[in-house]
Amino acid sequence: MTAPSLTIDGLTKQFGGVRAVDDLTFTVRPGAVTGFLGPNGAGKTTTLRMLLGLTRPSAGRALVGEREYAAHQQPGRVVGAALEASSFHPGRTGLAHLEVFAPQVGVSRSRCRQVLEAVGLEHAAGQRVGRYSLGMRQRLGLATALLADPPVIVLDEPTNGLDPEGIVWIRRLLRQFADEGRTVLVSSHLLREVEASVDEVVIIAQGRLRHASSLAELRTRATPAAYVVAPRPDAVTALATDRGWAAARDGDGLVVDGATAAEVGAAAHAAGIELHELVRRDVDLEALFFELTRPTGTDPEAAR
Amino acid sequence: MRAALLAEYRKLVSTRMWWLLLLVMVAYLGFVSAAVSATFVFVPEGSEAPLVGEDAARATYSLVNGVGYVFPLVIGSLAMTTEFRHKTITQSLLVEPDRTRFLLAKLLSVVPIGLAAGVVGVAATVAGGAPLLAIRGDGSYLGDGDVLAGLALGVVVVALWAVIGVAFGSILSNQVAAIVVILAFTQFVEPIARVVLSQVDALAGVASYLPGGAADSLIGASFLGSAGTVDLLPRWAAVLVLVGYAAVFAVIGRLTTLRRDVG
Structure with a gap:
């Protein structure tokens, strides 16, 4: 056809x-x-x-x-x-x-x-x-x-x-x-x-x-990310910087951008860093979609 | 065009509305016709019958138009307004984007139903009026050529009303509004206007150009009075006036409702 x-x-x-x-x-x-x-x-x-x-x-x-x-x-x-x-x-x-x-x-x-x-x-x-x-x-x-x-x-x-x-x-x-x-x-x-x-x-x-x-x-365009809670957050930040990931404080823990939860877990294990929580926080398609369709010219917080 | 006509015809007969309306039309016309014939037949001692002889018969049979025209008008207008009410206009214009052809098919597709309504309506009117006229009055005149011609033209008039109804619906596409306006016009505005106009010498001729007046002219009789007292147009002029109403309404509908965005 x-x-x-x-x-x-x-x-x-x-x-x-x-x-x-x-x-x-x-x-x-x-x-x-x-x-x-x-x-x-x-x-x-x-x-x-x-x-x-x-x-x-x-x-x-x-x-x-x-x-x-x-x-x-x-x-x-x-x-x-x-x-x-x-x-x-x-x-x-x-x-x-x-x-x-x-x-x-x-x-x-x-x-x-x-x-x-x-x-x-x-x-x-x-x-x-x-x-x-x-x-x-x-x-x-x-x-x-x-x-x-x-x-x-x-x-x-x-x-x-x-x-x-x-x-x-x-x-x-x-x-x-x-x-x-x-x-x-x-x-x-x-x-x-x-x-x-x-x-x-x-x-x-x-x-x-x-x-x-x-x-x-x-x-x-979707990027992996993980949410981590650790007793020594500075050690996680240092590890992330070392690996080329970005880490930012988020409440009690950190969001590590650019790595999957598995990668963060493996790296922390190898470096002997203790983790209390490890959660997937990928920017998935749906999140990307919302990002793409967000009203322009307005701050998303203000738009609510 | 053949496909469009077939589609429009199927739209009409695939719902129950039109024959429910026909049923009501038959009952209503039969009753009113019997009632009107009674006023010609049962005349109190000492007073004169409003109409006698052939005039009484023809006036009675003209009720199919004078009283019945609301039904084909509503049937026709429903054929158009239902498309907007149920949004089937979207699908209709998807398969027929030529909106002029869509409107023409719609106008023509009601002719068979209109003729059927005409036959049924005339039959009901005769069935309601003829017995009393024959038994107690001067006769039913059903053997008279002029009377029979009037009956046949009554069928044509009803079909024309259905076409005018479609054209009107193309202007006023809101179904409820269209029905309200048709009821108001046929039941109050036009009958009153015709009576009032006929009282004013200078305006008496105008009444026969109103749609109901033109339709009575085509039949050649009116229940508003005998041929001598009501101004009627010649038949050829009456046809032109009625077709003119349909054409003018359809053109207005095409240039307004059917020019707009759909959806």
Whole structure:
């Protein structure tokens, strides 16, 4: 499958006095799952809505392959999108919901049933959507996106409301889509939610791009650290300086930056330094994510 | 366009709302029609019947428009406003980003339902009114060509109302507001305006250009009075006026609601 890539180019959206999306530029390549990350209100949904032609950009453009979404002959066949878990008519059955949108993406009624089975909703095909749980709505949204078996898949917070089993299921599905060569863009406000399934990350906050790279590259930015309590803290400080680590007082103990807890423990043991506590204090991906998405121009303490 | 029409048609028939409204429409029209025919038939000793003969029959049958038009209007407006209420507009515009085509498909898709509502509504009106007219009055006139033409045009009028309802819903996309305005307009504003206008000689002609007046003109009868006492437009003009309302509303809706960002 040769799937088109997505190009976000200088995209900007101004709502009155608020700049919801500010000169955003990034690309999404086929054959990978790209996580589109940022805190709530960062501008993720607005960006996706501009990508899909629902919202008009104030400046810049968003392309699916060579052209804008709406300029495609049958855009629903190119991009399968699930934007929110609530956009269903509650009086329609799950199957009827799919059948409503089937003609415009050029699929038959039997395909609707097939997709419903694929997302595990065959038992609820004839049930009104008003009686669906949030997790079932997420699955129905995904089924809608998959109707035409599209090369590009865009999902906004697909794990919201899913049970743990469902989250594992969707991770596997995303992985499979990428392996099939599709272009997959998944938004989330939590890196942890998608960490297991994304190859690429695009992190935004306050409408601006904060970071775009592979997940592996982001990982290299994470640094190990350990928290140590020792009866002779000065000995630990000296040891850390000796090894090229940074040590700083933190309450009753010290935080040693640049070393894993195991490394600190081994070094202290070798030097005959007594330790009373040794705890991992790595700057992990999640902490890095919070660091990257912290509001700019404000002191994090003052921002609270 | 075919795909868009099919999608819109499926949207309509996959919910229960429209046929619940049809059910209420049948019951309501049957009752009102029987009640109005009774006023023509049971006339107190010494006083004159408000309408007699064919005029009484035609005025009774015109209730499908004069009283019934609220139903197709609501059905049509629901077809549009429900998209906004339940946010299905998002998915609708994802599969059909051409918003003009979306609106056209929506306008046309209610025609079959509108015609069905027209047939059912006319049948209910005749079923409610004809028996009393036939038994106690001057006859039901169901063999009369003009009366039958009026009945057939009543079906067309109801379908046109459904289309106007969609166009109106595209302007006022808030479902509750749209229904409130339709109820207020059809039940109070327009009937009162038509009566008041008809009392003022200089303005009497204006009443027939109001949507309900134009629709009565197309049927060729009004329950507000016999053909001689109520100003009615020629049929061709009445069609133009009704289609004009739908077109103007749709254009306004396209340039306002459907031009905005969705979401």
